[in-house]
Amino acid sequence: MPQSQLFAPVTIPTRSGEGLKLRNRVVLPPMCQYSVEKRDGVPTAWHLAHLGSMAHGGYSLVITEATAVVAAGRISDRDTGLWNEEQVEAWKPITQYIRSQGAVPGVQLAHAGAKASTYGWLKDLADAGKVGSIGDEEGGWETFTSSPSELYGLKPATQMSTAQIKDSVQDWAQGAKRADAAGFDLVQIHAAHGYLVHQFLSPLSNKRTDEYGGSFENRTRYLREIIEAVAAVWPENKALGIRFSGEDWVEEGWVIADTIQLAKELYGFGVRHFDLSSAGIGKFYGPSGPGYQVPLAQAVKEALPEDAFVTAVGVITEPAQAGQIVGTGQADGVCIGRAALGDPQWPNRAAQALGAEMAAPAQYWRGHW
């Protein structure tokens, strides 16, 4: 398959059968911007400009940063949210703009669990020594998790009761309902990077002894319940996705065989987009370097029915590299994250480099094209 297969359209199946059409296989992965100045979860002009530039940069699927389903689930107090109507209204012009540029708006719904209530990762804050948990005097809030753990190096979190878990499942469903109202066409459940769902999945962080801990079936119960609750409210003509940490890369941790088993189960609930990242809990001993997570995507892709849209992510920076991953069938699409922060026109340039038809906006034709 030629490298320009990267720019062949693809359809993510939906339960209605219609499918969600993507103009190419280059996806913008979620990237926190920590830019909600008013600390109210409402996206701002920055989010419109940032995500909008990626839409006219040629991405086919533009996924928002981790967007909290409840205020307590924010990584930082500058995260976006979808727990109220004001946030829905503020997302609407953003999804409309993304769509107007030929891209599909997707949202990553998230809950940070024990990794909430931090300063986030902005250079000016880090330079000022503001890293880790926000102090109580600065508005830090109570955090919640599967079971308390010191693995995060943050302030202690409270173990969720069964009733709190049940309520939390409904928070995800309400978030999905609002995501629909806000105009998103794809919802991605954040089950990666050591955040709340992953805190339940991984045996490193989940030491519960009730029906939400212990066996694989129990540790995955919270996520299965979330997916079922989201699927019940998410329109059938829209796409359901998940982001996994395919491996913890830690001894005794969550491994790719677990991911494959769970991915198959979630496929049964209607999930069709699977994005394979890794790590986030405990001391990391895994690989790194160009394309280091691609084998995780390939393993999941090989285990799922052909119509699943499986994406690879992580240090994919070169057009030929991206083209090869898709062209050789290791993944159905690629996420280009940090490279896009340096060049939001990455997909348009890659198309040119690989000899594919370009989607560069007409307004920019006197630039490089």
Ligand SMILES: Cc1cc2nc3c(=O)[nH]c(=O)nc-3n(C[C@H](O)[C@H](O)[C@H](O)COP(=O)(O)O)c2cc1C
């Ligand atoms: C600034 C920044 C913010 C990020 N925020 C998120 C996020 O909100 N949710 C998430 O799942 N991953 C997040 N990530 C991880 C990226 O989605 C991506 O997986 C990672 O950067 C590796 O891809 P890359 O090498 O193409 O950048 C973030 C990464 C960066 C650099």
